[in-house]
Amino acid sequence: MDCRSFALRVDDWIDGRLDKAEQEPLRMHLQGCAGCRRGHEDAEALRAQLRALPAPAMRPGFAEQALAKAGGPRIGYRAVPAMALAASLVLAVGVAAILFAVRPEPAPTVTLSVQQPESVHLVFNSAKALQGATLSLSLPQNVQIVGYGDQRELTWRTDLREGANLLQLPLVLHARTSGEFVAVLSHGESSKTFRLKIEARPQG
């Protein structure tokens, strides 16, 4: 192997892209060539120096500032219509007086386009204000809340006001499957389960 051939192969060697047999001619060449030996040592040193090059830490507060600026005044519930959501549907779910003596009803169905975030609106009608109610959501396979990744269970406490309470959920369906979305609303000793069938919108 001559110096020019060595120069053409040395990057692959340094990067670990050559097997033992392929490395052998380069090793042989180094034994007899002081110039390439120095070059090889320098290349290895450069690689080590680059790998060790530190970067400054992000300025404290920059992340929050940059995220807020990106969202700007659009952050908040009014942002939902501007999210380029393809469709929106309203589902009224009645919550009877002191919540939950609602007659059994078949689960309503919502159709979603695959891989297309859409806003599903749930309206909880409450006969009176409820402080500290707990709302739990359970998502079927292949359905995600935008921004929550694979998280399938979400629970939080919220206050319901008298009358209609709107919950807007940006959902995305990842496959042409159907499943059941379950929302459980609890307050004190009472609870009510709402079921929603989610199906893929027919193609065409």
Place this chain on the structure above:
Amino acid sequence: MVRVLSFHLARIVGTSFESLLRPHLDFLHRLAWRFTGSVADAEDLVQDLLLKLYPRRGELATVQQLRPWLAKVLYRQFVDLVRLRARSPGAGLADGQEEELETLPAEEAGPEQHAERGEWRERILAALAQLNPEQRAVVVMHDIEGYVLEELEGILQAPLGTLKSRLHRARQKLRAHLGMEPFAAGERVKR
């Protein structure tokens, strides 16, 4: 009158973009700094990226491998920024590297070692500043961040052969700038 369940709504809408991007911001900032060599430019680059992505946040949730996808978008922003500045007389990237060195993390080293390390950092940064944006990006992603070339085909949007040749030339230029031994008699540095 319809009342909005504001607590949950604020959480869903207000944090969905943040929860997707926040885990990657340190990485993006580091990458932007390595691309540009300047904290101010890095912050501008990351801010521009977030502004560009916010309207596409629904799409972000469907991206399977978000980090390399973000790196690809950041790289395109960086190349565009360099091209834009090249067309603006008097503007340039990678100014103020001395100032940036002061913000580097403290290390366990004596004054002499610290001075030596500071010196080679400066020299390396100055050498990186000599590279064109495509060369700099491949050195940053491969030699510094440790991505393999096959991964970089997607991120830097170039075939393997192009990346290998870009990396080879970039290293030649770095070695030449740092006064290191060239390979093969007559090895020439190409721009």
